[in-house]
Structures are given as structure tokens and as C-alpha cells.
Amino acid sequence: VQLTRRRIIAAAMDLIERDGIQAVSMHRLATELGCGLVSLYSYVPSDSALLDGVADALMSGFKLPPVGARTWPEQIREQVRAFREMARARPRCTMVVVNRPPSSAGMLRPVERALATLREAGFCGQDAIRIIRAVIAYVMGSVLGEIGVAPGLDAHDTEKRPLCLRPCEFPHLTALATELAVSNPDADFEFGLELLMHSLAAMQPTRAAAS
Amino acid sequence: VQLTRRRIIAAAMDLIERDGIQAVSMHRLATELGCGLVSLYSYVPSDSALLDGVADALMSGFKLPPVGARTWPEQIREQVRAFREMARARPRCTMVVVNRPPSSAGMLRPVERALATLREAGFCGQDAIRIIRAVIAYVMGSVLGEIGVAPGLDAHDTEKRPLCLRPCEFPHLTALATELAVSNPDADFEFGLELLMHSLAAMQPTRAAAS
């Protein structure tokens, strides 16, 4: 079985998803792959480069939804939903992406696509960039809140005690405890997405003349 | 000089802000404080608890803007801007907060305040929660994108090469390279915030009857 950069990164992704990011290390990865520790360094120059590779691999495997004959707001919505689906399917690997600056072409492909969608809809470059940045911020923050808080993703499975609050200091939070406990991540995500999309739809430029 | 949990966490925050999160460790913290390594463990039970303490201390020090006689949208805006100011003042410590579930009362105080603002404005508990979650997602994502990408915040000062892209594969991104290079974080942040607030203002409930 030949050692490859591809194989190393795939093993790292499996390990991250199985045991958490804390469990990943060069030593562990080497034993997992049954190869010498030092051999890894000829394919992956460092720890940090390994995580860049994981982020790139994950985002490259992320299939953008087909363009089809949809309106631009629906195209944006679909793309954002697809990203969130990936986050739910591979939460721990996605956290690596979220915490890493875009360091490779694979991570920018969805941005390019969104840019194309918005330019085609008639937005100028400046507006398209701003819109994408806002949407990315919302999506990243949602994913962070949704899966970053999930149990076991942090170190040591810290038993999350319910963190009981003094009602006198937190009257509203304690009053809404039951509403806060039952959460519907899908509905919450769609709600915030609609807030953004509703304002964006109102911003839609009048399409220049013909074609 | 008495050793205190307070002093330990303050030293950790200084160290994080000065040398980055990667540089923080129990060993290093002990030498920084001039105390024995093991002494730390009587005040901070673990590595992870230390970071929880940092997150809590930072958020507890975060001064909410006074309520004054503003409208609720302006109150929300001000609170969100205040958080972002803190993020800009202490970027590395803020990244700790962003990557950690709300683990203490200090981190929930701003949420309580926002909940009060929205309830007073006439929103029901469910709506208030959803709104806050959406706003938090946007703010967290913005901060993550804005300061998480900043140089030197990651490990080893990875020389950020400009990541040049092939124009044939990324026509829009390369065409907009100059627009992407000059970024105005304040304006970008406000733009996205207004997208949210604009939709929220349209959602404002008709205030029930009197008083």
C-alpha cells in the first residue's frame, strides 16, 4: 500500500471525524497508517499544512448544487444549504475549515460560483463581494454555533453541566429555559438566512438593458 | 505576590494576546508567573478550564453599552458593535471565546440583555431567541472572518502567500482581485448588519395595547 499525500489526508479526516481534532497528531497518524512517523513529512511538510490539506480536501469534495433554471436568490440559498449539509455530515472536519483562512483553490470554488451567480443577476463587483462576505459570515457563524457546541467536539468530552443561572440575574434566560432547550437548528438556520435574503432581494439591481 | 485564579487567567490572556494561543501552555504560564508548574492546578483544574476562564473573564469585562433612550434596533446594533470593538481590541482572546461554547454566566450576560431589549420591544420569546441566534451567528462569523484570517493569529506566522489563482478557473475572483484586496471591514460589517436589521425592523410586532 503506497503512501500518498492523498491517503495521509484521508486518514487524517477519518481520524478527526472519529476521535476529534484533539486526537490527531503526526505520531498517531503514522501508527494509524502503519508507516514510519518521519515518512509523513515528505508528503506533508508540517502539522499546520496537514490541516490546510484537510480543509482543502473537504471543500473540494463539496459538490455545488447544479445551476439549473433557478432565480439567483434560490441559487444562493441552495449553495448555502449544501454547505450546511456538509457541515452536518462531517462536523469535526468542517470545524477545521471554519477555523482556517481560505488557503487553497478548493476553498474558493464556492466563492467563485456565488460571485458568478450575483454578477449574472446584475450586481456590481463591489456589491457582490459585500453580499458574499455577509452570507459567509452568517453561514460560518451558524455552523460554528451549531456544531461547535455539540458534545464531544471539544477536548475531553467535558460533561456539559446545564450551567444553571440565578433567576434574579438572568430573568429572561431562565424564563425561556424550556424554549431554549428545545432547539430546531434547521428552522433557526432558515430563519436567519431569510432575514438576509429578504433584504438582498430588495437590493436587486434593475438589470441593465437587454441581452 | 499571591497566586490567584484571577491572576493566572489574566496572565494567560496577556500571553495569548502577546504570543498567540499556540504559545500558551501550563509550563509557559508557570514560568511567566514565576511559580511552580503544579501550583497552577490548584486554581485551574485543567488546560480546557483555563480557556473557559479566559473566555469568561473577557466577556465579563465586556461593557454593554448603556440602554439610554434608543429604539430597540439601535440598542441591538450598539451591542453588536461593542462586541466587535472588543474583538478588534483583543483579537486572539476573542478567538478563544468564538471557539468555545457558552460555558459561564459571563458569556450569557449579553444574551440576557438582548433578550430583554427584544421582549420589551414586543417580540415573543420564541422570536426573540431566533433573532438573537441569527444575530449572534452573523457577528461570530464576521469576527471569525475578520480576525481569524489576520496574520500571526495562526501557528508559526505562516507566510501568507497571495494564493494566486488560475484565471480560467476563477474568472470572477481574478477579475475582482483589486476590489478584494482593498477591504473595509467596518463597512462590510455594517452592510451585513443592516441586511439583518432591515428585515428585523419589518418584523417588528405591533405593541400589545397600552403601557
Add this chain to the structure above:
DNA sequence: ACCTGAACACCGTTCAAGT
């Protein structure tokens, strides 16, 4: 009883010694 030095099992990375 209390505090902590030395120790343990890890980690990323390097380098010289092997083939």
C-alpha cells in the same frame, strides 16, 4: 495537611546514522 519536584506519556520536528 499541604505543596511541589521529578516523572510519565505524549507532542512536532530534526538529524545523523543506516540502507
Add this chain to the structure above:
DNA sequence: ACCTGAACACCGTTCAAGT
């Protein structure tokens, strides 16, 4: 020339040995 075992300087945490 190439690959890698052993080594180095770290890390979090523990425990028994000191006061």
C-alpha cells in the same frame, strides 16, 4: 541518494516524596 530510528525540546497531568 533516499528513508527513517533515535533524539530533542516541548506539552498536560499525576503522584509520591518532601516540608
